[in-house]
Amino acid sequence: MNSYFVRIQLNAINxxxxxxxxxxxxxxxxxxxxxxxxxxxxxxxxxxxxxxxxAEYTMESKLDVQRLRDAIAGGVSTQWADNEILVIEWAKCAWKLSKHVPALPSRTGTQSVLGFYN
Incomplete structure (x- = not known):
């Protein structure tokens, strides 16, 4: 399985x-x-x-990066016609993000910390 990072932008239409x-x-x-x-x-x-x-996601897939992009594009286009998609295959990354708190619908009350995936 490959690890992927996906970014989707839904552009304004008219x-x-x-x-x-x-x-x-x-x-x-x-x-x-x-x-x-x-x-x-x-x-x-x-x-x-x-x-x-x-609109940023992580996922695991057996598909290569181009096939995964195409699969995502097909689904995204059914939601919004004018979109942009970035798919990155990765093995390591570091971040500074808000800690996930499942009980909260927003980021209120979360804290930012540094993280690392290896």
């Missing part, structure tokens, strides 16, 4: 931007193919989960 409901449908569609809006790694020896910025 001056109309994607709304929260559109992004909620996008997040649900991405979850159905195994994408997560969080990243888990080790920080100072402890496993921690962190929230990714809006």
């Amino acid at each position: 001056g109309v931007s994607a709304d929260r409901h559109t992004y909620d449908r996008l997040h649900a569609a991405m979850a159905r193919i195994g994408a997560s809006r969080t990243i888990t790694g080790y920080d100072r020896g402890f496993a921690e989960t962190y929230d990714l910025p809006h």
Whole structure:
């Protein structure tokens, strides 16, 4: 399995931007193919989960990077016609993100910490 980072941008169409409901449908569609809006790694020896910025995902797949991009593009286009997709295959990364708190619907009350995935 390969590890991937995915970034999706829904561009305005005729001056109309994607709304929260559109992004909620996008997040649900991405979850159905195994994408997560969080990243888990080790920080100072402890496993921690962190929230990714809006419309960014991590996932594992047997597909190569081009096939995964094409599969994602097909699904995203059903949610919003004008979109941009970035898919990166990665083995290591470091971050400074908000710690994931499942009980909260927003980032209120979360803390930012440094993380590392290896």
